[in-house]
Amino acid sequence: MKGPSTSNPEPRLTEDLEAMKTLGERSGWEPEAGPLKGVVLAYGCFVGDRLVGCAALQVLDGHYYLEYVAVDSAMRNRGLGASLVAKIEEEARARGLTELWAKARLPGFYEKLGFRVHSGDAHGPKSVGDCKACPQYHSTCYPAIVMKPL
DSSP: OOOOOOSOOOOEEEOOHHHHHHHHHHTTOOOOSSSOSSEEEEEEEEETTEEEEEEEEEEETTEEEEEEEEEOGGGOSSSHHHHHHHHHHHHHHHTTOSEEEEEESSHHHHHHTTOEEEOSSSSSSOOSGGGGGSTTBTTTBOOEEEEEEO
């Protein structure tokens, strides 16, 4: 009997925010104290029971965001990240949103998906201001605010 396929796991809804946090930290997120904040819903890609990709729709202060996007390093460049972002975009449209904002560690990835990079802290409801205290800032992470019209 063959093991679970690792080729192209499909995104599905998940409530396992702890597994998302673990994957995110392994993927380079700066560790966040406590549970993931403001998650309305999340999608994950699984190989068997192992989470290998995730993305969430977050709401904070009445604004919705694409947040908590991560893909296991062994599963990258297979389209998992793009399929997860597409699921969050569908959910955002279903809620009547006309644009989707995110704080991107890898702005080039988001640009390939149709997001536009906004420079500085003055644009949009998200900010990179809190990133400046992070030890990864401008050493392994070059964050940008991105937005995609829906």
